[in-house]
Amino acid sequence: MRVPLFFTLALSALASPAPAAPNAAQLHQQSCTSCHGSxxxxxxxxxxxxxxxxxxxxxxxxxxxxxxxxDDEIAAVAEYLDANYYHFPR
Ligand code: HEC
Structure with a gap:
């Protein structure tokens, strides 16, 4: 079944996460890779x-x-580093 394009776009706009949620991977990539790597x-x-x-x-x-x-961006990147590298017990 073909779904009209405008409908698909409207649906994906509804389904995408709130723009306010910080993207930790992207933030880290942008600001944290110039002095040291992982x-x-x-x-x-x-x-x-x-x-x-x-x-x-x-x-x-x-x-x-x-x-x-x-603060929420700092917390999100700390979470990101924990989840990907440090793996501290919770
Ligand atoms: C201006 C240079 C610079 C930038 C940019 C930078 N760092 Fe660092 N970072 C350092 C230095 C220097 C150390 C200490 C390295 C050492 O102890 O040998 C460090 C250490 C760290 C450590 C501790 C590593 C350990 O030993 O467990 C973490 C975590 C860290 N940085 C996260 C970040 C994050 C997140 C960002 C992006 C916001 C970032 N860094 C950007 C300079 C920088």
Whole structure:
């Protein structure tokens, strides 16, 4: 069955996530890859050992990066790093 294009577009607009939700992967890609890569997160002697520490470090590094992020963006990137690299127990 063919669905008219305008209808498909309207549906996908409804289904897409709220634009306010920060995209952590994209934020990280934009602001966090100029000084170090992900190797600092995974090196055996990495400095960050807990979630609260991670949140602080992300905040510190946004300042170093000159990025003006909202708190929810900082939290989202900390979550992203935890989910992909640190895997702290919750
Ligand atoms: C201006 C340079 C710079 C930018 C840009 C930068 N960082 Fe960093 N970051 C550092 C330095 C320097 C360290 C410390 C490296 C070390 O201890 O050897 C570090 C360390 C870290 C660590 C700790 C790694 C560990 O040992 O566990 C995290 C997490 C981190 N950065 C996250 C980020 C995030 C998120 C961003 C983007 C907002 C970012 N960084 C952007 C300079 C930067």
């Amino acid at each position: 190797e600092v997160y995974t090196r055996p002697n990495h400095r960050i050992r807990s979630k609260p520490q991670l949140l602080k470090q992300v905040r510190r590094c946004t300042m170093a990066a000159g990025a003006k992020w909202f």
